[in-house]
Structures are given as structure tokens and as C-alpha cells.
Amino acid sequence: MxxxxxxxxxxxxxxxxxxxxxxxxxxxxxxxxxxxxxxxxxxxxxxxxxxxxxxxxxxxPVVRPARVVCVGLNYRSHILETGRELPEYPTLFAKFPDTLLGPRDDLVLPAASERVDWEAELGVVVGRTLRRAGVAEAEAAIAGYTAVNDVSMRDWQRRTLQWFQGKNFEATTPVGPVLATPDEVGQATDLKLRCTVDGEVVQEASTADLLFGPAEILAYVSTFMTLHPGDLVATGTPGGVGAARTPPVFLRPGQVVEVSLEGIGSVVNRCVAEAS
Structure with missing residues (x-):
């Protein structure tokens, strides 16, 4: 479904x-x-x-849960472009529900940031309560998958070692357009993920390049917190983000950014300047 x-x-x-x-x-x-x-x-x-x-x-937004858990540095290509070593454990941060945006809504670029970046991601939606789950149990508890654009304010993200403030601007994270149940997309093990800006491909990868897979992430998170039906986990972005380019490139008013995920569809958002 x-x-x-x-x-x-x-x-x-x-x-x-x-x-x-x-x-x-x-x-x-x-x-x-x-x-x-x-x-x-x-x-x-x-x-x-x-x-x-x-x-x-x-x-x-296809879901607006109480808990949004995100994984950073989870595609081998993205880890390499940042010059880091492969992590031993998932790098986690959280978002609040107010960060979520509809898949066709305008993306209002915050006036406080000059470095708004794109991040195409696979989203995983929990279908039943999970606590201290094994990987097999976690996989069976997945309700489905969706597309996420984890839009990031890089100047705010890099103010400190903690990413929180650069990831939690309100209404900046498009999610959707649909939730596809696992039988629709083969447990999302090898889906094509793409991001374009004004039609130009800026990110292109397969979920097969994930370092930590969806069930592994859910099992890990459930060790320290209870996951509930509807909770969303964004699994990280591949290489090609604007901040890693030479010179860096960031979103501007008037541009259209699209994140598409094979078997699920696209979130397509027009960038507009925040009113003064």
C-alpha cells in the first residue's frame, strides 16, 4: 500500500x-x-x-510524529567527501515535529541563515512499539518508507560541535509524498535516491550504500528510547551536498529543489525568501 x-x-x-x-x-x-x-x-x-x-x-507531511530521529554520516560517499573515517556507531540527532513540511509546500529560506543546504534521505516510519529490539524484530516493525529532504542551515549547524540548531528551523524538512509499505519497495535495500536543484542533479545514490540500514538503526535507537507507531527516522544523506562543493553552493529564492526516491515519489519545494 x-x-x-x-x-x-x-x-x-x-x-x-x-x-x-x-x-x-x-x-x-x-x-x-x-x-x-x-x-x-x-x-x-x-x-x-x-x-x-x-x-x-x-x-x-505524510507523518508528523512526536519523535523524529536523524542519522548523520551514514552514506559511504558522504563520509568520504567530508574527510571523516567510517563511524563505529550511528551518528544521531533529533528534530522536533514543527520542522516538518509538506512535500509540495514552499520552502521558506530563513533570513537568519545564508547557507541553506539540501540533503536527500530515505525516511523510515515505525509501525509498532519498539523497545530493546533486535534487528529482525525492528525490521518487522517498519510500517513503510518515505522521502525526506533534511534541509540544513550550515552556518548555524557549525556554530558548535552540536548540530541541533542548524537542523531545527521550523518548517524546513519536507516529508512525503507517501508512505510506501515494505512490500512495495523491497525493504528499501536498493532504491535510487536523487536530489535536483532547478533540474540539475546534485545528489544521486542508492540506499545500498547505507552504512547502517533501517532495521539496524531502529534496533540501535530502541536500546535507549521507546519508538512508537508513526515515529520517523531519517537515515542520512549521500555525497553531493552543497557545503562540500568547491566553491560551496547553497539554495537561493526562486530555485526548486526536488528529492525523489524510487518507488515512493518526490518532494518538490520552491524556495522563497522569508518575509522581513
Missing amino acids: RLATVRIGGGTRAARVEGERLVLLDAPDVVSLLASRRWQEEAATGGSADGPALEEADLA
């Missing part, structure tokens, strides 16, 4: 993608849907076929 969260009627609704249309489900969003023990059945058989066309729908 492919699931989405759509803005409609002054609120949001979870929806199932059928062909080119959305079937509206009873849940207000995908996170609420995943909270049900019978979510697969409810998502597959429920709803009414009076939803909008997928291409015309006003899509919200």
Missing part, C-alpha cells in the same frame, strides 16, 4: 493511494492510523473513494 496525509475540509485525513486517486480513511492522519493494532486491515479495506486526485491534493 501507499498512504498519504491530505489537507482537506479545514483539517487533515489519512488516505490510501489507489491508482491516481486518494481514498479517504477514517483516521485524521497517518500517525493516528498507525496507532491502531489493525492498521493494515483498516488502511487496505476502509475509506470512501471520494478523495481528490493524488497530483492535485494538498498533501501534508
Whole structure:
């Protein structure tokens, strides 16, 4: 299945993608849907076929969970371009839900930053509660996968050794357009991931280049915190980020940045300047 969260009627609704249309489900969003023990059945058989066309729908972030865990330095190509050695353990940081943005929303470039960068990523959505899980249990608990652009304010990120402030500007992390269940994308072990800016390819890789895979990351995180249905894990970005270029290149108003993930679709966001 492919699931989405759509803005409609002054609120949001979870929806199932059928062909080119959305079937509206009873849940207000995908996170609420995943909270049900019978979510697969409810998502597959429920709803009414009076939803909008997928291409015309006003899509919200496919999930907006309480917990967003991100992995840095997880593609071999990106680690090498930064001049670092391969890490022994996942490099983790967190985002707040307010950082998330719809897959077609405008990306407002913060006036406080002059170095706004792109990061194409595979997102993993948790489908059941996980605590101190093994890798096999973690893999079985994956609800599905989505595309993420972990937009980063590099000047703020590098103010200190901690990345937190450069990763948590509000409404700067597009997520979507859909959640694809594992059977749709073969556990995401070898999906093509691409980022373009105004149509120019700036990142291109396969999820096969991940140092730590999705189930391994979930198992590791569940050792120290409980993961709940709907929680999102962004698994890191490949080489090609703007900050690593010579000279560095960053996003500007008027540009369109697109992150596409094989079998899932694209988040496409127009960059606009923040109003003074």
C-alpha cells in the first residue's frame, strides 16, 4: 500500500493511494492510523473513494510524529567527501515535529541563515512499539518508507560541535509524498535516491550504500528510547551536498529543489525568501 496525509475540509485525513486517486480513511492522519493494532486491515479495506486526485491534493507531511530521529554520516560517499573515517556507531540527532513540511509546500529560506543546504534521505516510519529490539524484530516493525529532504542551515549547524540548531528551523524538512509499505519497495535495500536543484542533479545514490540500514538503526535507537507507531527516522544523506562543493553552493529564492526516491515519489519545494 501507499498512504498519504491530505489537507482537506479545514483539517487533515489519512488516505490510501489507489491508482491516481486518494481514498479517504477514517483516521485524521497517518500517525493516528498507525496507532491502531489493525492498521493494515483498516488502511487496505476502509475509506470512501471520494478523495481528490493524488497530483492535485494538498498533501501534508505524510507523518508528523512526536519523535523524529536523524542519522548523520551514514552514506559511504558522504563520509568520504567530508574527510571523516567510517563511524563505529550511528551518528544521531533529533528534530522536533514543527520542522516538518509538506512535500509540495514552499520552502521558506530563513533570513537568519545564508547557507541553506539540501540533503536527500530515505525516511523510515515505525509501525509498532519498539523497545530493546533486535534487528529482525525492528525490521518487522517498519510500517513503510518515505522521502525526506533534511534541509540544513550550515552556518548555524557549525556554530558548535552540536548540530541541533542548524537542523531545527521550523518548517524546513519536507516529508512525503507517501508512505510506501515494505512490500512495495523491497525493504528499501536498493532504491535510487536523487536530489535536483532547478533540474540539475546534485545528489544521486542508492540506499545500498547505507552504512547502517533501517532495521539496524531502529534496533540501535530502541536500546535507549521507546519508538512508537508513526515515529520517523531519517537515515542520512549521500555525497553531493552543497557545503562540500568547491566553491560551496547553497539554495537561493526562486530555485526548486526536488528529492525523489524510487518507488515512493518526490518532494518538490520552491524556495522563497522569508518575509522581513
